[in-house]
Amino acid sequence: xxxxxxTTATRRGLLLAAFAGGAVRPAMAQGANTLLNVSxxxxxxxxxxxxxxxxxxxxxxxxxxxxxxxxxGGSGRQARSVIDGLQADVVTLALAYDVDEIAARGxxxxxxxxxxxxxxxxxxxxxxxxxxxxxPKAVRDWGDLMKPGTAVITPNPKTSGGARxxxxxxxxxxxxxxxxxxxxxxxxxxxxxRNVPVLDTxxxxxxxxxxxxxxxxxLLAWENEAHLAMQEFGAGNFEIVHPSLSVLAEPSxxxxxxxxxxxxxxxxxxxxxxxLYEPEGQALAxxxxxxxxxxxxxxxxxxxxxxxxxxxxxxxLFGGWAKAQTTHFNxxxxxxxxxxxxx
Amino acid sequence: xxxxxxxxxxxxxxxxPIRAVPGFRTSLGITLLWAGSIVLIPLLALVLRPLELGPLxxxxxxxxxxxxxxxxxxFGAAFLAAAIDLPLGLLLAWAIVRLRFPGRGALDAAxxxxxxxxxxxxxxxxxxLTAPNGWLGAPLMAMFGWKVAFSQAGxxxxxxxxxxxxxxxxxxxxxxxxxxxxxEAAATLGASRAQTLWRVVLPALLPTLLTGFALAFARAVGxxxxxxxxxxxxxxxxxxxxxxIVIRLEQFDYAGAAAVGLAMLALSFVVLLAVNLLQRRLRxxxx
Amino acid sequence: MSxxxxxxxxxxxxxxxxxxxxxxxAVAAVLVALVMLALPLLAVFVEALRRGLPVALDAIxxxxxxxxxxxxxxxxxxxxxxxxxxxxAAAWCIAKFDFPxxxxxxxxxxxxxxxxxxxxxxxxxxxxxxxxxLGPWLQxxxxxxxxxxxxLVLATxxxxxxxxxxTVLPLMQxxxxxxxEAAATLGAGGLRTFLxxxxxxxxxxxxxxxLLCNAxxxxxxxxxxxxxxHIRGETNTMPLHVEILYNEYQFAGAFAVAAxxxxxxxxxxxxxxxxxxLSGRNGNLA
Numbered sequence: 001x002x003x004x005x006x007t008t009a010t011r012r013g014l015l016l017a018a019f020a021g022g023a024v025r026p027a028m029a030q031g032a033n034t035l036l037n038v039s040x041x042x043x044x045x046x047x048x049x050x051x052x053x054x055x056x057x058x059x060x061x062x063x064x065x066x067x068x069x070x071x072x073g074g075s076g077r078q079a080r081s082v083i084d085g086l087q088a089d090v091v092t093l094a095l096a097y098d099v100d101e102i103a104a105r106g107x108x109x110x111x112x113x114x115x116x117x118x119x120x121x122x123x124x125x126x127x128x129x130x131x132x133x134x135x136p137k138a139v140r141d142w143g144d145l146m147k148p149g150t151a152v153i154t155p156n157p158k159t160s161g162g163a164r165x166x167x168x169x170x171x172x173x174x175x176x177x178x179x180x181x182x183x184x185x186x187x188x189x190x191x192x193x194r195n196v197p198v199l200d201t202x203x204x205x206x207x208x209x210x211x212x213x214x215x216x217x218x219l220l221a222w223e224n225e226a227h228l229a230m231q232e233f234g235a236g237n238f239e240i241v242h243p244s245l246s247v248l249a250e251p252s253x254x255x256x257x258x259x260x261x262x263x264x265x266x267x268x269x270x271x272x273x274x275x276l277y278e279p280e281g282q283a284l285a286x287x288x289x290x291x292x293x294x295x296x297x298x299x300x301x302x303x304x305x306x307x308x309x310x311x312x313x314x315x316x317l318f319g320g321w322a323k324a325q326t327t328h329f330n331x332x333x334x335x336x337x338x339x340x341x342x343x
Numbered sequence: 344x345x346x347x348x349x350x351x352x353x354x355x356x357x358x359x360p361i362r363a364v365p366g367f368r369t370s371l372g373i374t375l376l377w378a379g380s381i382v383l384i385p386l387l388a389l390v391l392r393p394l395e396l397g398p399l400x401x402x403x404x405x406x407x408x409x410x411x412x413x414x415x416x417x418f419g420a421a422f423l424a425a426a427i428d429l430p431l432g433l434l435l436a437w438a439i440v441r442l443r444f445p446g447r448g449a450l451d452a453a454x455x456x457x458x459x460x461x462x463x464x465x466x467x468x469x470x471x472l473t474a475p476n477g478w479l480g481a482p483l484m485a486m487f488g489w490k491v492a493f494s495q496a497g498x499x500x501x502x503x504x505x506x507x508x509x510x511x512x513x514x515x516x517x518x519x520x521x522x523x524x525x526x527e528a529a530a531t532l533g534a535s536r537a538q539t540l541w542r543v544v545l546p547a548l549l550p551t552l553l554t555g556f557a558l559a560f561a562r563a564v565g566x567x568x569x570x571x572x573x574x575x576x577x578x579x580x581x582x583x584x585x586x587x588i589v590i591r592l593e594q595f596d597y598a599g600a601a602a603v604g605l606a607m608l609a610l611s612f613v614v615l616l617a618v619n620l621l622q623r624r625l626r627x628x629x630x
Numbered sequence: 631m632s633x634x635x636x637x638x639x640x641x642x643x644x645x646x647x648x649x650x651x652x653x654x655x656a657v658a659a660v661l662v663a664l665v666m667l668a669l670p671l672l673a674v675f676v677e678a679l680r681r682g683l684p685v686a687l688d689a690i691x692x693x694x695x696x697x698x699x700x701x702x703x704x705x706x707x708x709x710x711x712x713x714x715x716x717x718x719a720a721a722w723c724i725a726k727f728d729f730p731x732x733x734x735x736x737x738x739x740x741x742x743x744x745x746x747x748x749x750x751x752x753x754x755x756x757x758x759x760x761x762x763x764l765g766p767w768l769q770x771x772x773x774x775x776x777x778x779x780x781x782l783v784l785a786t787x788x789x790x791x792x793x794x795x796x797t798v799l800p801l802m803q804x805x806x807x808x809x810x811e812a813a814a815t816l817g818a819g820g821l822r823t824f825l826x827x828x829x830x831x832x833x834x835x836x837x838x839x840x841l842l843c844n845a846x847x848x849x850x851x852x853x854x855x856x857x858x859x860h861i862r863g864e865t866n867t868m869p870l871h872v873e874i875l876y877n878e879y880q881f882a883g884a885f886a887v888a889a890x891x892x893x894x895x896x897x898x899x900x901x902x903x904x905x906x907x908l909s910g911r912n913g914n915l916a
Contacts, residue, residue, distance in 0.1 A: 036861060044878050072874070076593035077915040082593070084770065085760035086777045087858045101595060105761070156576060158590045198493045198575040201589070204877040205572075213474040232879040271543070284862075330594060331407065339578040340408065349869040364810040366820020377716030378738055381787050388743075388763065391705035392756050431662050438659030442652055452896070452903045453667045454745040458842050459895025460671070461849035461869035462747070464888040467876065468670040471677070478669065482893060507666055513662060514686035516800065526645035536647060558796075565746025566853040568869075586851075592752065601756065611744035615737050623733075 010227050035068045038088035040075040040161060040251070042225045046288035047092070053284070054275055058268060066268055074202045075161035080109065088256050094161030096120075096252045096313070097321035103254075104233060112254040121250035122202040122276035123290035126310055127162075127169045128245055129241040130210065130219040130226045137217045141243045142173040145218060146191040152217035154221040155206045156199040157328075157335050163203070168221040168318060171328075172311040176245060186338060193342035211238070222249070223305075224289035248310035251290075354524035393602035404602045409578055410587060413603075417584040418610060419496065421563035425510070425556050431503075432510030432555060433548075439511075440518045454512065457505050462568030469501050470572040481567070493575035498583065501569045506559030513555035514548065521547060550622045557618035561611055674892055677885035689875070689883030690890055692862040698871035704779070705854075705867060706847040709786045713843055717794025718836070722824060725802035726810055736799075739880060742791040750788045751856025754781055777859030782867065785853040790843045797839030801832045837900045845898045870894075 039047055051068035058066055062343040068164050071078065071086070075094035082088045083105050091108075093099055096119070102108050113120050137150050145152050170192055174185040198215060200206045203225055210219040211233040218241075221229065228238050254271050260266040275281045282292040291305050292298055298305060311317060318324040328334045404410070439451050440445070446523050457465065473480040473491035483489040491497045525547070529539040567585040575581040584607055591600035634875035646652070689695060696791050723729075724736055742750065757761050758775035768775060775781050809831070812825040829836070851869040858865045866874060868891050 041877065044843070067865055069861050072877070074593065077589075078594060080592060081859055083761060084755055084776065085758075085774070087774070109819055112850060118586070156590075159593055162847065196577070199577055201571065201576065202877075208876075209878075213470070213492075214476045216472070228879075329598070331591075331599070336409065337576075343577075343579045364726045364807055364814050364820075364823065365818075366824060367727045367729075370719045370824075371729070372726075373716060373719035374723055374735070377712070378720065378735070378791075381712075381716070381784075381791055382738065382742060383787060385750075385757060385784075386741075388753050389749065390758040431666070434655065434662060439657055441646075442656050442659070444653075444656040444660075447656075448903065450659065450663050452899045453663055453671075455842065455845070455899045455902065456667050456671060456892075456895065459849060459892070459898055460674075461847035461851050461872065461888070461891055463851040463873055464674060464849075464891060465670060467872075467884075467888070468673040470676075471673050472669055479665070504666060504670065518859070520804070523643070523645040527643065530645075532818050558740065561740060561744030564744055565749065567746055567748050568855075570703060571809060571905050585748045588746070588752065593716050597756065597761070600752060604746065607749070607802055608741075608745060612737065612741065615740055615744065616733075619733060619737055 024037055033064060033066055035066055035089045035265060035272060036071065036087060037068055037090050037092055037272070038071045038078050038082055038086060039092040040094040041202050042162070042222050042228070043092060043251075044070070044072050046224075046284065046290065049288070050276070050281060053280055054272055057275065057280070058271060061271075063268060063271070068272070074159055076159065078276045079233065082256065083263075087259050087263070089260050089263065089265050090253065090255050090273055092251065092253045094249070094251050095321060096250065097165070097202040097325055098161065099254050100254045100321065102256070107256055107258045108254050109257050113252065115255075116253065116273060117277060118293050119250050120252050120254060121290055121293075122253060122273075122281065122307050123251065123285040124307060125166050125249045125251065125290055126223050126246045127220060127243075127249070128226050128244060128246065130207075130221050130229060130238050131217065131241055133237055133239055135239060135241065139218050139241055142245070145170065145195065145220075146188050148191075148195070150195055150218065151197055151216040152192065152195045152218050152220065153198060153200075153206050153210045154196060154220040155203050160203055160206075162222050162225070163199075163206075163220075164324075165222075165247050165249050167328065167335065168313070168324065169220075169243075169245070169311070172247065172315070172317055173243065173245045175317055176311075186334065189334075190337045190341045193245050193338055196342075223291070225336060227289040242306055242308055243260055245309045245311065248312040250312070389601050389604050389608065391561045393605050396599045396602065398596075401506050401602055404599050405606050408607075409582070410584075410603060412579045413582050413584040413587045414606065414610070416495070416498070416580075416582070417564055417607070420498045420502055420583075421506075421566075422559050424499045424563050425506050425560040427499070428506045428510050428559050429552060429556055432507055432559075433552070435507070435511040435513060436514035436518050439515060452576050454508050457508050462505070462566065463572075465504060466501065466569035466572035469504060470497075470567060473497055473500060473573065492573050493581070495581055497573040497575070498570055498581060501573050502563035502566060505566055505569055506563045509558040509562060510552070510555035513558060514551055517548065517551045553618055553622050555627070557615055562614055564611055565607060636712050671892060674885055675792065676886050677881060678889040679882075680885075681882040686886035686889070689880065689886040694866070695871060695883075695887055697863045698866045698868045699780075699909075701782070702848050702868040705782050705786050706844050709784050709790055709847045710840060710844050712787060712792055713794050714836075714840055716791075717796075717839065717843075718798060718829075720795045721798040721802050721832075722828060725799060725805075726807050726828075739792050739795050739799075745788075747789055747850065747852025748856060750853035753788075754784050754857055758784075776857045777861075777865060779865075781857040782854050782865065785857045786847050786850055789850050789853050790847045793843035793846060793898055794836070794839040795909075797835050797842065798832050801835040802828065805831050817818050834905050834908070837905050841898045841902045841905075845895045848894060 024343045034082045037047060047070050051070065055066055055068060056211065075098050079093060079098035079101050082091060082102050091099060091102065096113060099108065099112060103110050103112055129139055139150065144150060154166045157163040170189065174180055174188050198209050200209055203222060206219060207221060207225055207229050208317060209215050211229050230238050230240070253276065255266065255269045255273060260269045277293065282297055286292045286297055286301050289304065313324060314320055326333065396404055435454060439447060470492050472478050475481065475484050480491055483491060489496065491500055525543050526539050529543045534542065565585060570583055571586060574583060576586060584603055588600045588603050591603065720739055724732060734837050754776055757764055758763050758768060758781065760769060809827050810823050813827045818826065849869055854867055855870060858867065858870055860866060860870060862874065868887060872888045875887060
């Protein structure tokens with residue numbers, strides 16, 4: 001009965017799709033002239049602009065017309081969709097961990113991170129604070145977030161990649177203090193999460209809660225999200241605070257080997273990712289407040305991207321994503337303990 | 344395919360109950376095919392998948408403190424919301440059937456709004472209303488210090504919204520068809536209006552109230568779209584069970600996600616079955 | 631026998647409350663409806679028009695939005711007929727026949743109401759996903775179920791499953807079996823009895839059920855969110871598109887699409903109320 005259901009439903013779906021005049025094409029009908037980029041939440045504006053430019057450049061280089069579709073959402077959810085069969089040609093996700101999960105199911109070659117320069121991360125970002133104009137609570141650094149009476153907005157580290165970076169940045173700052181212990185750091189993290197009134201499921205939800213609903217004194221946000229929020233909600237209402245130490249977030253990009261080989265889109269998919277490292281891609285990344293890899297370009301935008309002490313995920317403090325994920329974020333991990341104690 | 348009036352059921356080898364109306368087998372066949380393929384088989388996947396964890400793993404997966412807190416919250420808030428909706432729904436149904444006032448037609452049409460409004464839209468709208476800077480949230484905060492959005496109260500409010508039409512709409516036709524002469528007779532026999540309502544009207548409505556309650560409760564337990572915006576999603580405090588399912592999915596824990604789903608389903612099924620049985624006893628007792 | 635319709639009377643019958651009580655109840659009902667029903671709807675429209683009507687209309691005329699509208703209508707177009715046939719069959723066989731397991735079947739029909747939409751999406755991922763039961767088989771044949779139209783249809787079918795059966799069942803139960811038995815005695819077959827006797831008796835309830843089913847099919851969010859894949863212009867239904875616009879800080883656009891959905895819902899509801907009025911006038915419910 002099950003099989004019958006699936007095939008009749010498919011057939012019926014196709015028939016109706018045909019009736020709809022091709023307006024709604026099932027994913028399977030997509031040919032080599034479309035490319036699907038499965039990405040995470042805060043890259044929407046950047047890739048929308050990049051896609052248009054890429055299509056034009058690809059045409060100019062003698063390629064056939066290509067239309068790039070995008071799908072955005074929480075990084076973990078997007079990775080799961082690709083694992084469950086979403087026909088992504090390329091993934092551009094928030095964390096290497098999420099790409100690793102896809103690779104672990106054999107959809108992407110295991111050595112993906114070595115295939116493109118800079119750990120397959122064409123741009124980087126970091127975590128900053130967004131506060132109300134004038135910084136009424138005088139929030140300067142991570143230590144200020146643990147003071148009673150300062151309401152902090154961050155998404156849920158369980159569901160949001162950005163929130164994991166928020167958490168790890170705070171953790172790193174605490175651990176770098178002289179004489180810091182893990183137990184002491186955990187106790188401070190409890191104080192931090194006691195100050196969190198809402199845990200939205202994604203970075204975008206948190207920005208809305210802070211900027212639109214007026215909740216909280218500090219928003220922990222991606223650097224690019226913070227700039228975008230200033231643009232969208234009025235630069236006069238907020239200001240950005242750069243803490244003394246933060247994390248080096250390297251959003252990873254990869255070609256989904258199994259899908260591009262089946263669909264015959266490898267050439268265009270690889271060109272699409274390579275383009276991110278080329279001057280046009282780098283300039284666009286900087287324009288959308290991602291820190292470009294191009295040193296000269298980064299220097300030229302030094303006012304926007306002040307030099308910070310940035311801790312990478314491979315730092316012994318975290319030991320790479322796989323370890324950080326199991327230690328901190330999996331069920332029964334450190335974050336669960338903190339959330340429970342902060343109640 | 345249509346069955347004759349008195350068929351011999353070969354499986355049992357005795358006469359099946361005499362059916363005066365034909366078409367039993369066809370209609371049952373369609374029903375089973377429909378319910379089986381759309382609901383039963385998919386739910387089978389939900390039942391079988393958690394078994395991968397083994398009995399011990401399943402038990403541990405479900406007795407996790409956070410899972411228990413989320414289940415308690417989902418079921419508790421749904422129960423409370425449905426309970427508050429009972430008098431409100433009765434009031435609305437009564438107003439539509441028994442009263443005449445300007446705007447009654449609009450009220451009648453608006454009653455189904457929670458059915459028609461996409462849950463995510465409802466969630467965003469309700470959050471905007473009840474946030475500390477919202478139309479409702481600001482005065483409630485100023486006057487009583489009540490925090491609605493991002494608290495358990497917000498969850499109950501959202502669940503009340505989605506559940507309200509279930510109760511009012513279940514009551515409405517019964518109220519409409521309720522013979523008025525029983526009330527007349529009670530009045531003639533000297534009962535006060537309050538006595539009539541309490542002794543005659545309410546008992547007659549009780550089975551329907553139960554149905555409405557069960558539907559509103561069942562709908563509210565699993566609600567996701569409208570709650571997720573308003574809840575605040577703090578672990579152990581305002582984290583609902585469906586969110587836990589999503590969280591587990593994002594950790595690629597399919598079996599664990601299905602386990603929470605299965606637990607919710609089992610609990611809901613027990614509640615619905617209990618209500619159905621209770622209702623049958625009430626009906627029998629009345630007749 | 632009173633027929634249940636109420637007309638203004640010159641004297642006050644015993645079943646009617648005193649005028650001040652009636653007025654109080656009416657005011658209370660209107661207040662409840664205002665806070666619980668009208669205010670959220672009003673919020674949607676106010677937000678939609680915050681940047682003016684042209685912005686709202688532009689958001690709706692955008693190609694991705696139009697694709698979402700088409701997809702939503704298409705999903706409803708497939709879903710509603712299937713649940714119409716299934717729901718009618720289920721209501722008929724529960725109302726007109728006795729058989730073992732009837733109560734379980736009745737409960738089963740309510741079940742999708744209580745299954746979280748998230749679970750409704752999840753089960754289809756468990757079956758049709760690449761890691762699911764049929765995933766490898768489907769992939770080998772290049773058939774896409776989830777993250778494509780069939781998955782959206784299946785999830786919507788599941789969520790809107792009870793509506794028709796639930797609205798028709800009480801009506802059929804109320805009418806009993808006498809008429810059908812009479813028709814059968816006169817030699818009518820099952821289908822004929824159903825079409826000529828049962829269906830006319832429940833047609834208004836049925837239409838109401840279909841309209842509700844349709845409204846829910848167009849508005850479903852949680853379940854389709856799990857199986858959609860969120861590809862702009864390809865697998866986004868209207869409610870998902872609302873979320874996307876909202877997440878892109880296009881609040882006015884998000885609420886404009888939401889308002890359009892709400893309007894579709896309102897049209898549905900007005901049509902349904904009209905139908906019920908009509909049925910009352912014709913006295914078909916007797």
